[in-house]
Amino acid sequence: MDSRYIRNFSIIAHIDHGKSTLADRLLEVTGTVESRKFSSQSQLLDSMALEQEKGVTIKASAVQMHWKAADGMTYELNLIDTPGHVDFAYEVSRALAACEGAVLVVDATQGVEAQTLANLYLALENDLEIVPVINKIDLATADVPRVTHEVAELLGMPQEDVIAVSAKEGTNVEAILQAVVDHVPPPSGADEAAPLRALIFDSHYDSYKGVIAYVRLQEGRVTRDTPLLMMATDAKTEPVEVGVFTPDMQPVEQLCAGEVGYIATGLKTVREAHVGDTVTEARRPASEPLPGYRAVKPMVFASLYPSEADDYANLRDALEKLQLNDASLTYIPETSQALQFGFRCGFLGLFHMDIVQERLEREYNQDLVVTAPSVAYQVVLTNGEEIEIHRPADLPDPSTIQEVREPWMKVQVITPTEYLGAVMEIFRRKRANLLMTETLDNLRVLLTFETPLAEMVIDLHDRLKSATRGYASMDYAFDSYRPDDLVKVDVLVNKDSVDALAIIVHRDMAYDKGSLLIRKMKEAIPRQLFEVPIQAVVGGKVIARVNVQALRKDVLAKCYGGDITRKRKLLEKQKAGKKRMKQLGNVIIPQEAFLAMLRLDED
């Protein structure tokens, strides 16, 4: 294909602004997919059930379309879908790096939101040509003039360039394709003779063909006979197949510079074909990889334990399978005296954690105990050594610590002005600094905060949503590791320290959080046959204590001939309930108690 007739583009949008519906419509008007196929499956690009349910795209996808433009020429249009959530910012940036243009979709009933901006900035960083689109103009609540003005203002474009569409009804969507052809440049520097350089912007695992790498070829060509080298991981492989998505996988003879498609690598794990890596020829490697590769490091950690200890092996298998398709999920076996055998898992963010947990529960039928999430801390020891810890319990003795650093995030919030006070209050309690306030229009403001990730992982998003009745939107990105006066609060249940309950907090908050935590624990722990003291301890000093009073009365008043079976079943049920709890020394703790930390901000 002559690269002059190729256009590679993405659709970017805030969640729920109609990105997937628009993608479906584009596939339909280009005849890539027959319209009746849409009836059974609402959105084709979101192939996982969970994605459809959550209304977000988790894995990027890439579809080749052919469309006859106004000049009478048929163009190859490669639509590269991007994940819709900020936890996958790196994947989004790689998908955008594979494009020359981006269709920016804004909901005509909502206007510009936090992720609209975040995605737009990413697109601009990648020098993409922006095609602005206002969607949902069919809705009664659409305010086309206002939102058109807002988008034109944001992009510094004339209002006439903003295309107003209804993806749902198919109104005006061909205008988008024409704008893509007109404004998005064809791939440049597409030298087919040069050694192969292809950017991996996504991947999935196929049990027959191994890892399928989604690639954009910058230079060179690839056929199924080209031995390949992954430049970052050094993995070598003979491809099984090359092809394009239409949207099903369709093998082709070759992929050339400028094109988008897939290489079925035959590799066994997605870790050997990282997103962002450059694929080159093994026999004639490129001298330099494409820029922008980085190994994605998990920032949020939580432990997953099977509810029943017997299910440990099942959980391990499930994680293994999940990791086949999710290179950013990490897990290592972990033992806890309270929860026994499980895994410490690393996630890109909270949303990623939710998705993994839900998939384990739903697709793999795992019954899980998930501990409160924590972040990766950098600890500088007095001997100069620097370590990273992923569990609060692993924070070494304070006397050996020179400095503890925690990740800080930059957070952008767009909120209607009426909720400004509520938003500021939420962030004030999260140790946040307000960096900037910008007025977007007379109704909404854009607030830029910086706040420790540890403060965000608990419930920031939920609180923000509920305090603003769902009107605020948020986006965040890692900023830097910063030292602070951080201490570990240990929780002692009946004098024994419980590793899974330790938290790391700012020293100024140690007392408040520690006493709140043990009060929540007290509510969650049933009364036992003896009094159970629960203590919060910092550096060997008890800072707060509560007691779970001894159980005084637990006996069936009546037990006569009529109800022996029934009473026995009651006792058996009681006994079975107890078995599901975790035994810690003499104390029996229900699984909910391990989540007490998640409710620390409720009061």
Place this chain on the structure above:
Amino acid sequence: MDVALYIHVPFCLRRCTYCDFNTYAGLLDLRLAYIAALERELSLLAARHGRLRITTVYCGGGTPSLLGEAVADVLRTVQAQFTLADAAEITLEANPGTVDATLLGAWRAAGVNRLSLGVQSACANELALLGRIHTWKEVVEAVTLARRAGFDNLSLDLMFGLPGQTLAHWEHTLAQVLALAPEHLSLYALTLEEGTTLAAQVAAGVAPLPDPDLAADMYEAASDILCAAGFWQYEISNWARGLSMPLTIWSLPPGGQTESIGPWASRHNLAYWRNQSWLGVGAGAHSSWGGRRWHNLLHPDAYIHLLERGEWPVAEEEHIPPALVQGETMMLGLRLAEGVTAADFRERFGAELAEVYAPIIARLMEAGLLEWDGGRARLSVRGRLLGNQVFATFLPE
């Protein structure tokens, strides 16, 4: 073969707010048909089991006193179909709002020798909360009339741990009840059963949620007061006047067996707690016989219907495997102050209690819930209040 016989009478004038037994208000019209069905069921039992020797009869409900003088007819059928032991204990449950001198005299004449009155409280507000149909004054009258009719074995039921009930209210009720000089007392802690009016009221916040610690205080207060009044606690919820004074609360009966306290412990209920055989007749009545337990159809209509056709009215039957029989024997026997002796266990199961339950006994003793002297296992004073924790451990996994 000796056996205890239970007769269920499911009729009530009104359902009490806490009640989740197999009882029905508004079905009194079925009374005659029901009595006929009871008589049929008794004949079926006699035909199947032969002429059993009945040592105790317990007519419970519901409100058996609503059968009126027909109680005598039912007892006559029992006598006709079985051999009633000479000293058989024959108990009738009665609501104090449903008795008069004539009825009491008729029952006594028919052979009823133990009357169990549902009193529940001496406080008007509590009686109202519980939905009782009688007043405290009617309780006093019923007791007076019963004594006059010749009842010398009188049991009164009380409830504690009620929504809004204070320790002072409870002590008042106990004092009032002791003044009536009963032979026997049953003290039941309220359990809010799902589906009852009272549970719904508590859930809706109309009635306050009872505090379990206060209920424990009430129980302990009652233990002290009744001990001082000469009552022996022979089961978790039951006290009987003794021939001698108990030395302390929850004393081991002087001869090691409940019977040695005196003649007023409920012999019928002892059969349950000792996990002996019994037969039950009537709607929803349970039976336990030869390693099997079954119960009848719950609804009086269905029960009557089947018996009219001459069929067994059994709804469900359960086989109790030997390991479970042992566990249930512990669950039931440990409710008694006499506990379970190694000798009885050996005689019944051919096994050593100490061996079968060695780790459990050690653990419970360490927790201070069980006493074990090598020959007898019984709940400790504290264990009485935590019986479920003990019983559950004896049930097989």
